[in-house]
Amino acid sequence: MTEKALQQLKTAETEKISHLDYFNIGITVDCVILGYEEKELKVLLIKSDMQEYSGLFSLPGDFIKPDEDLEAASYRVLKEKTGLDDVYLEQVRTFGNIFRHPSGRVITVAYYSLIDVKNHKLQLDLNERHWHPVNEIKKLAFDHKLILDTCLNRLRQQVMEHPVIFNLLPEKFSLRELQELYEAILGVELDRRNFRKKISIKDWLLDIDEMEHNVPHRPGKLYMLKKQFRNKSAKTGAGLQFA
Template structure:
């Protein structure tokens, strides 16, 4: 009896140990693009019966031999063929019951791509772009993940020159403003927007004009070279500003 109990305890401990290593970790990518004047997200049809008809984010388990922050690059490369994109870690989601087929903790990243620049193999993979505003429900907790990433994106574009990853190399101020309006979900005043962008000093005047637009063409700009960084970085605030004293 005593022996029995001991055996049982050992058994439980063994199971328990196994279970500790029975939590898988995945990454999920919220891939934004800007198309048809709308902020859109790349989704895949869920292959799980529980979520039939629903879409989900692109994700995969993290491999034992890759850095966590490398996993989203691999996922994107594998699933879409895309490379060299802007990626940012947002948050890790780990509710017990967030995944139907076991305990999976996931780290969410958002990514920004220029749809025209990337040759994306979408159709054969059941991958589709969906306007963010029209997405009401996703598989798993992916709607919450999407919302977190969108919120982070909104915070970032106000302060850092990241939105440009969604645009082609050359763009007009109108396009830029429409992009900001799509991301933020509000309308902006043209003069104030231009003033603020000018103040940031992010742009280079290309001394070129739009063409093939059915109206008076606008000037073309591009992001200054110094501000182009696509890698995941520990965004350092340049200096501690905005303080109560000199």
């Protein structure tokens, strides 16, 4: 940014602050990368490399590069940590308390994404990256527990209205698997018949006329998410009903 340009940025209210002050704030993206394994919702965490938080885990994140769109930064972090790039990713909220980062002023934009754990071969032992069951997480570095909880709440709001969680499942799944996933996310038990009725009304699923294999009981039918809903942003439609 040139000095001339900076002049233009200034308004009457801000003139007292110098260039260095303005631009002395770091901006990061932090990603809540969620997976689903063994009937549990899990989040990808890395060992914090900061002394202040030694022993604690934190969300993967990185600084935004000056020549990189905000959204691109979130996809980059996701790609670097998981190798995946064609996934659901949603911006949730920006966190900017002064003292949220012990080393200085850092504002972070939080995103969440949902991925199929089995579908990506992650080097878990390297880089101290691990999947952690979200229900067992008590404390994280920085304000990352708050960020995690905020993202989980947003996910819970989205989940019944939008077909967002299918990235957490394999391509073909049974209704039981889908119901168990909903139960894991919402933290409640659902009635099987009512669940099926509600899902069937949504008209999200394609009956592919295949059956489960290798289950120690009667196999269920398999379904896929209809193509038109794959990897769509949750932003689609607001759906206000009010006569």
